[in-house]
Amino acid sequence: MVLSDRGRRIVESPPMPEYAQVHRTRALNPFHPEHNPDGYISLCVAENKLIAPLVAERMTAVRDMPLDLMGYQPMTGSTELRVALARFMERSLVGRPVDPEELAVLAGAGSVLEIVFAAICDPGDGVLVPTPSYAGFWADLETRDEVSIVPVHCASDTGFRLTTELLDAALAGAGRPVKALLFTSPNNPLGWTYTADEISEIVAWAKTKDIHLVMDEIYALSVFGEV
Known part of the structure; x- marks a missing residue:
C-alpha cells in the first residue's frame, strides 16, 4: 500500500515553523500565578482569551439544541446562521446591506x-x-x-x-x-x-x-x- 503522489507531497512537506514547534512544547508547562509562577506565557499565538468567558456564557445558555442540527445542513451553512451573520456584518463591519445568499460558512x-x-x-x-x-x-x-x-x-x-x-x-x-x-x-x-x-x-x-x-x-x- 502506497500513498498517492499528492499524499506523499503532503507528508514530506516542511513541518511547522521552528517557533511554532517550540511554542507547542513550552505550552505543556503553562504559567499559573500560584501553582506554576515560572511557567510559560505565550506571546506568539493570537488567541482572543479576553472574549472566551463571554462566548462560553452564550454557549452554555443554549439549552435546547434543534434536532435538525443532527442531520445534513446546507453546504454553505444553515439559512438561520447566514441571516444572523449578514445582520451582524451589516451592523458591525460593513455598514451596508449584506445578502445572506452571498455568504458561505466553513469550519475555520x-x-x-x-x-x-x-x-x-x-x-x-x-x-x-x-x-x-x-x-x-x-x-x-x-x-x-x-x-x-x-x-x-x-x-x-x-x-x-x-x-x-x-x-x-x-x-x-x-x-x-x-x-x-x-x-x-x-x-x-x-x-x-x-x-x-x-x-x-x-x-x-x-x-x-x-x-x-x-x-x-x-x-x-x-x-x-x-x-
Missing part, C-alpha cells in the same frame, strides 16, 4: 483560504503575500492547493507599510503567473489597521492587474481604541 479560516485558492488558482500559480505575515498561510496554500506564495517584502524603515510600488516589484519578480493578493487587515502579526485610502489604493491596483484580492479580516473586531 484555514479551510476557507484553502477552498478559495483552489477555486481561483491552478497548481504552480503565485499568490502575493505582504510580509511579515501569518506563518500558517504557507501550509494553507502550498500544501494541498499547490500554489506558491510570492512574498511582498515590506521594510522596517518604512514601518512595514504596503505600497503599490512594492506590489509591482513582487509581481515583476514572481517568475510565475500570479492570480491573487492575500491581504490581511488588521495586520497579523503587526496588529495595525490600514486606512480606507490605503485599502482603496490596493483594491484599485488589483483591478488594474486583473488579479483576485482576498481579504483576511479575522481580527476585524479585535481592535482597541479608535481606527
Whole structure:
C-alpha cells in the first residue's frame, strides 16, 4: 500500500515553523500565578482569551439544541446562521446591506483560504503575500492547493507599510503567473489597521492587474481604541 503522489507531497512537506514547534512544547508547562509562577506565557499565538468567558456564557445558555442540527445542513451553512451573520456584518463591519445568499460558512479560516485558492488558482500559480505575515498561510496554500506564495517584502524603515510600488516589484519578480493578493487587515502579526485610502489604493491596483484580492479580516473586531 502506497500513498498517492499528492499524499506523499503532503507528508514530506516542511513541518511547522521552528517557533511554532517550540511554542507547542513550552505550552505543556503553562504559567499559573500560584501553582506554576515560572511557567510559560505565550506571546506568539493570537488567541482572543479576553472574549472566551463571554462566548462560553452564550454557549452554555443554549439549552435546547434543534434536532435538525443532527442531520445534513446546507453546504454553505444553515439559512438561520447566514441571516444572523449578514445582520451582524451589516451592523458591525460593513455598514451596508449584506445578502445572506452571498455568504458561505466553513469550519475555520484555514479551510476557507484553502477552498478559495483552489477555486481561483491552478497548481504552480503565485499568490502575493505582504510580509511579515501569518506563518500558517504557507501550509494553507502550498500544501494541498499547490500554489506558491510570492512574498511582498515590506521594510522596517518604512514601518512595514504596503505600497503599490512594492506590489509591482513582487509581481515583476514572481517568475510565475500570479492570480491573487492575500491581504490581511488588521495586520497579523503587526496588529495595525490600514486606512480606507490605503485599502482603496490596493483594491484599485488589483483591478488594474486583473488579479483576485482576498481579504483576511479575522481580527476585524479585535481592535482597541479608535481606527
